Amino acid sequence: MPVRPLNVGVIVKLEPDFSEGNVSYNPDGTLNRAETKNILGPHSAAATLAAFYCKVKYAARVAIGTMGPPIANQALKQAQIISNADELHLYSDRIFAGADTLATAEVLRLGVSRMNNGLGADIVISGHRASDGETGQTGPQTAWKLGYPFIGNVIDFQIDPENRSIHAKRFISLYGFYDVIEEIQAPLPVFISADPSYKPSFDTVSERLSLARNLNEARSKAENFEKYLQVYNSEALGADPRFVGLPGSPTIVYKVEKIPKAKAKRRVEFIDGNDTAQLDMAAEKLLQLMTEAPIK
């Protein structure tokens, strides 16, 4: 019996580009979302890479979904370049606005079930957390809603398509000490979140050939990414208005406070590279600092 092809779903988030010079603020100090450039979040990119790994190694079918306003399709294009995705889903509706993680998870649950021509996904991958939300709840909550086992902080994984199981390594950091790598085996379907340090490796000739092929394909697909884009509103997803958007959100943000700017402790001092006396002074200072510094 031929092995059933692997279906992969990825949930990603469009995030403000926090790199220098790209963030703009409103006069009251809150983030100006309209002006700030948006990109595929770095954690979402790690999840997308994990999907690409499945694509290259297991010839998986990949669908990528995100909930957000129509401009979020740029994130989907970026994700397609990374992963050579076959389907791009945008879950967009005014009534989704104001959703917290649980309400978002509800939309994503419905989205995942429509992925890969309605077959859903054997593996759903999310990022570790979003860089503008920081809660890290959307992934696990979506897993819970889907009823899939959840494996977090995955740094490496292998799929056994025949026995329909996953063998994953997860990285657990306990307060910065005692870092542990845990190996887990689980049956499919499964939900995993990619650790920020996740990086796929391709170690055989066939994988490298497939890698080159997929990279080429991804580039040409992303040029016409609209062709792969499917937009779902609340109705198309069959969402129950009680569980999505503001009504579906048990948490409320009641106030956003500006974080006071910390005073810089560093001091810049220019020294003249041609002046030996100044160089000596700098060297002495460095030596002093290094002697004082505790060895960690």
Add this chain to the structure above:
Amino acid sequence: MEKYDVAVVGGGTSGLTALRQLANLGKQAILLEAGSTTGTKNVSGGILYSKKPKNGRVYNIEDVFGREFIDEAPFERAITQYILHATSKDKLYSIDLTPVHEYQINYAYSVLLSKLVPWLAKEASDMSEKMGGGIISGVHVRSIRWETGSNDTVIETDELEPFRVRAVIAADGTNSELADVTQSRNKFSSEQLYQGVKVVIKLPETILEDRFSITSEEGAAHLFAGDVTMNHIGGGFLYTNRDTISLGAVYHMDSMMENPVEPSRLIDALIRNQFVAEFIKDRVPTRKANQALISKDEEIRQHFMAVKLLKTWNNLRSDYYSRDGIKRLIESGKYKTREEIESRINNLEKELVEKYNCEFGDNYVELEYSARLIPDGKRCRMKTPYYKNVLFVGDAAGRGVFIGPRIEGLNVGIDDAVRAANAVARSLDRNNFDEQYLGSFYTKSVEESPYTRDMKEIDKEYLKIFLDCSKHIPKDIVGSRYGMIFKLMSSSTLRGIAVGFANMLGFDRLLPLVESVDTYVNVPVEIAERLGRHVDSNYIPNTPSLQERIAKLDYDDDSVPHIQVTKPRSEFMQKMVSLCPTRCYSSENGDVILQHEGCIECGTCAYDTLWRHPRGVKGVSYKYG
């Protein structure tokens, strides 16, 4: 273990030709390239020839890549002038060798391999993918082995799991590691090698064409012998590219060992020749330090503004002096006329001079410094270029045509690669990889190549054309020793007899006479002194230091060195302190020590060290090549 039909090791022009030819024949092959992408590790002089010998046939690049090569490939210029200059200080005597250059050619293009090779790679991999093969870059082949009881070869790399193949084409260059691990030939020694050093110099397109009196369809090559060689056997070359110049020096390693001079200084000697200096001259801005008392902040602000303006000036000027560039500027609607662009450039210059302490003057702009070893085919070609089911091609097999001013390597490698691919395809069809069936067949094919004949024999006709070109030189000038040979060679009957005799004797025996300091230095110096015209340049080029040259190169340094010094006190290693083109060696208490950061992997030191290429992706990446 995965299994494939053929592995091609090395993604230069030969390797890619082999891959494409195999694909043309419907065969599956995997090409492994150590550089991060194909083309980043390749350096050539570089002229790529397409030839049509009278006897026998050679395979040219268009035979493999099709007409598309001529129509689409990013080569630089068709070389239509070929001039040799004898130099002595400010004297110069020129001999037009264009007929020599055009001998039996279809065309000759100047090329920059970092541009050309990626094109070849795309063409080759597109075709190869259809056969289940392709190119894998960033992978360094460490070793190959044969398992007992199997004809298959196991390829071991630093990056991938080992895999099996039925045949291997080794296109891994002059410093072939496959030749080393299979011990199918000795490492090339200094009497078999030339060292080439090159700089790529920027010169806007139409300025270049005016300077060399060429059209957009033409290109020029200039060769230099005489005092610019600093008493070494070899000479300098200058090839025009589209909007750059390749300027290089190629010297026999033996004479470099005898008289060690830092390679970068040899390039400098060439650049400072007044004739060359005038060729490469361009308008170059320099910025003086601001003497006025201004704050650090203001100084930094001014610096950034100046850099920004200089960038705009530079880009606009490059476009202004380029056919496509000026068209693009006017079509974009940004400017209406040429004059408008010109006045914008002038205004930028004025602003830079008045506000930002800039000065515009004559100098030249160096883009990239590179070096490589070139095998002299007549001294080091592998007589049986194979080991078991591994076929060596091009530089890896020590095959290059090196006769006086004629240096051909790329086309020889391409011809070998086609022959190797054809031999392998034949073996795949018959499932027979025995040495007699594969190796011997390939050897025979290579022996039949007109290029091999050029490595073994003097070509009478070629010699005649060469002598005709230089017939205006008085015979007494070249000394009694050469005078006699010259006289002998001017008569066609005597020439026929002499060449026949020399070829019978084995012309390698004549080499010490022909390839000597006399031929490359003393005779040209005398010619220049007695017959030369005075040349003058109104500026002295400001050559960058070696540190500046290295700083411009891109590196991904490995934490572990790819070279191990085994004999730190040997005479050879002591000489490497001067001869390493990037000064990676230094001497400490009599021991030569290596600092591998900065290595450009030329292999100059390979003979007496444990020398490997860096691991995949690591090491230098050339932008021009």
